[in-house]
Amino acid sequence: MSSRNNPNRIKTHRNYTVIDASETLGVHPKTIRNWLKVGLPIVDEKRPLLINGSDLKVYLKQKRKAIMFHCEEHEMCCFRCKQPMKPSIESVQFIAKPAGMAHMTGMCEECGCRVNKYVSWRKVNDIWRDLNGKLPIAKKHLILRGQNLLNCPFGGVFDNEK
Numbered sequence: 001m002s003s004r005n006n007p008n009r010i011k012t013h014r015n016y017t018v019i020d021a022s023e024t025l026g027v028h029p030k031t032i033r034n035w036l037k038v039g040l041p042i043v044d045e046k047r048p049l050l051i052n053g054s055d056l057k058v059y060l061k062q063k064r065k066a067i068m069f070h071c072e073e074h075e076m077c078c079f080r081c082k083q084p085m086k087p088s089i090e091s092v093q094f095i096a097k098p099a100g101m102a103h104m105t106g107m108c109e110e111c112g113c114r115v116n117k118y119v120s121w122r123k124v125n126d127i128w129r130d131l132n133g134k135l136p137i138a139k140k141h142l143i144l145r146g147q148n149l150l151n152c153p154f155g156g157v158f159d160n161e162k
Contacts, residue, residue: 007060014053015043021051025060035059073123074130076115078108087115089131094124 005025010016018036022029036042036049040059043050069077071084078085087106095103102124105116119127 005060005063007057007064010053010057010060012054012057015050016053016056017048017050021056071117072130073119074127076104076106076108076117078111078113078115080111080113081108085110085115086131089133092128092131092133094119094128096121 005027009024010021016024018029018032021032025032032040032051036051040051041055043052069084071077074086075084076087077083085108087104088109091105091107093105095105097103097118100121102119102121103116104119104124104127105114107113108115
């Protein structure tokens with residue numbers, strides 16, 4: 001069973017029964033019936049209950065939007081605190097991912113819970129400055145191959161430093 005109900009699986013010009021909708025989304029039929037009780041509109045009161053695909057798609061998008069947090073660039077969503085929080089500066093790390101993305105991880109300042117977020121690699125320096133981190137100063141006469149820099153947000157060794 002899917003924990004995230006993807007609205008893109010639903011065809012807008014089709015009507016779904018409760019069983020069809022549950023099989024398409026990968027959830028239990030009782031879940032669909034609970035959505036009907038909460039406010040998912042049906043076509044009419046006759047059996048079998050028919051759900052318009054466009055209504056189901058809109059309902060799923062609204063449901064997903066209701067649980068999303070709106071964070072600033074330097075904030076991450078803490079699920080224990082239930083709000084956007086700044087991570088502690090000592091715990092922040094950026095891990096390079098393909099396609100110009102970076103995986104930002106850290107610990108919540110308030111509760112100490114692990115938080116993470118994907119950001120654009122271009123914004124890493126701006127985020128690091130917003131968190132009041134000090135960028136490492138490169139010195140031409142020092143070659144620090146295979147060593148982590150002090151107070152540096154980047155985890156691990158880059159490929160070109162080996």
